[in-house]
Amino acid sequence: MTMLTYTVLTDPASLEASKAGQSSSFGTVYLMVTNTGSAAAYWLENVVKVPVGNGADHLTPDISLVTATGEFHSLNSGVRTLNVQTQVAAGSFKAADPSSGKIQFAPGDYLVLTLEDVPVAETTGLAVLRVQESASRGPNAKASSSVATVALVKTAAKSLAPSNFRPDQALLEDGDSLVLRWDGPDDLAYTIGLPDGTLASVTAAGEWRPDPKTGPIRDATYTLIATDPATARQHFLTTTVQLREPTFENGIHASRVRGPAGTGRLEFNATGVQVTNEVGAYGEVLAYKVVSNLVKAQRVEGMPSGIGGIEFTAFGIQVSNTSGGQSVVITDRVAADLVNxxxxxxxxxxxxxxxxxxxxxxVCNGNFDNTPHYGYVFAEAGIYQNQSFSAGTENRWIDLTDGGEVSVKHRRADGTTTYGSLRVSRVDTDAARW
Incomplete structure (x- = not known):
């Protein structure tokens, strides 16, 4: 029979057995050693044997993970710290005074051996601790050995809450597939709350994928709902995914849209859209094709910049080349009522x-030597001109004068010229060719 009384307490009040395949459940075991008798006892040491394993009668699978401490509380001398050794091979803890001597255990004095961070065995049941006591009734008497047993209960592990609800990719590119994952016990019932408020069932453990062509088209938040079938208790976790190129069915409503730093912006006003650059000046709009009922512009330039342009003035349009001077208009056909x-x-x-x-x-021929040469004029009713017309060769030509005279000239091979004249008041002909 022991001289002292032994009691065990745990935190939580009933230790929860660990669940296979998941993180271990941990708890704290307090062993209270009290002198409930009327006479003093002289305590030398306690050796606490702990059942090691994962069975129903085991406390923990690994005693080396346990942190053990001890304190002695005396009504007369106060509190002193005890020396506690973990004996892994023996599966036990040994508590004694640091001096290796005896401690007077007066009635009402007590000792607390604390075992913290105890990984609890996986199987529910009753674990029994065996406590070997070494003590005597006198300070110089030989210590006797006796054993006490204390028991504690391991209850079934409660379902753990899920955690780490996350997407495989938080930013989805075009063509990427959405995959949501989480960590949590398998005995909970899981559903996914979709962005539109509906629920989707979960068919694979720890992950969910939307049906084909039903994934998000813009940034969306999903909710993981985990329900305990036994208690109906629910856990909620949320996660958000973003799309690099989102789609908005009803458009985007904003008074201003700005690009990244250093780029332009769009402003929407009562008359339309204004495009400006990063400093607020008018910016550029680039497009392959523009269809409009009306285009208002002060100047229209070709591409690339500076190859020429058309300016609209109060007098009409002005076409300029790259240097700003007069340019050329080339076209297959021009139709106009009057060309000046x-x-x-x-x-x-x-x-x-x-x-x-x-x-x-x-009419002038090609200006080969910077001197204009008259060419031919063909007319149905006649020719009225006070200039010279060649008759097809530089050796024969006709001069027409304002007085109606026709001067005929012929240059011979030797370089001399003969002249003739013809005076007419009118010539009627279908065609005159010179």
């Missing part, structure tokens, strides 16, 4: 031209 021009020339630099003096029209 001083001179019209063919497309080449040495092509002929037509000038418009007050008296009519003047």
């Amino acid at each position: 021009a001083t001179r019209v020339q063919g497309p080449g630099a040495f092509d002929g031209s037509i000038t418009f003096p007050k008296s009519g029209i003047q």
Whole structure:
């Protein structure tokens, strides 16, 4: 029979057995050693044997993980710290005074041996601790050995709450698939709360994927709902995924849209859209094709920048080249009621031209030597001109004068020229060719 009384307490009040395949349940065991008798006892040591394993009668599978401490509380001398050794091979803890001597255990004095961070065995049941006592009734008497037993209960582990609800990819690119995962016990019933408020069932342990073509089209928040079938207690976790290119069915409503730092922005006003750059000045809009009923612009330029442009002035349009000077308009056909021009020339630099003096029209051939040469004029009713017309060769030509005279010239091979004249008041012909 022991001289002291032994009692065990645990925190939690009933230790929860660990669940296989999941993180261990931990608890604290307090062994109270009290002198409930009327006479003093002289205590030398206690050796507490702990059943090691994962069976129903075991306390813990690994005694080396337990932190053991001890204190002696005396009504007369106060509190002293005891020396507690973990004997792993023996599966026990030994508590004694640091001096290795005896401690007077007066009636009402007590000792507390604390075993913290105890990983609890997986099987529910009753674990019994065996406490070997070494003590005597006198300070110089030989210590006797006796054994006491104390028991504690391991209850079934409660379902743990799920944790770490997360997507495989928090930012989804085009074509990526959404996969949500979490950590949690398998005996809970799981559902996924979708962004539209509906629920989706979970068919795979610890993960969920939306049906094809039902994934998010913009940033979305999902809710994991874990329900304990036995108690109906629920746990809620949320996670959010983002899309690099979201879709908004009803459009985006904003008075201003800004790009990244250093870029332009769009502002929406009562008349339309205003495009500006990062400093607020008018910006650029680039498009492959623009369809509009009306385009208002002060100037239209070609691409790349600076190859020419059209400016709209109060007098009409002005076409300019890269240096800002007068440019050329090239087209297959121009239809107009009236064209006002001083001179019209063919497309080449040495092509002929037509000038418009007050008296009519003047036709010139190519300006090869910077000196204009008159070309041909064909008309149905006649020719009225006070200039010279070549007859197809530089050796024969006709001069027409304002007085109606026709001067005919012929240059011989020797370089001399003969002249003739013809005076007419009118010539009627279907065609005159020169």
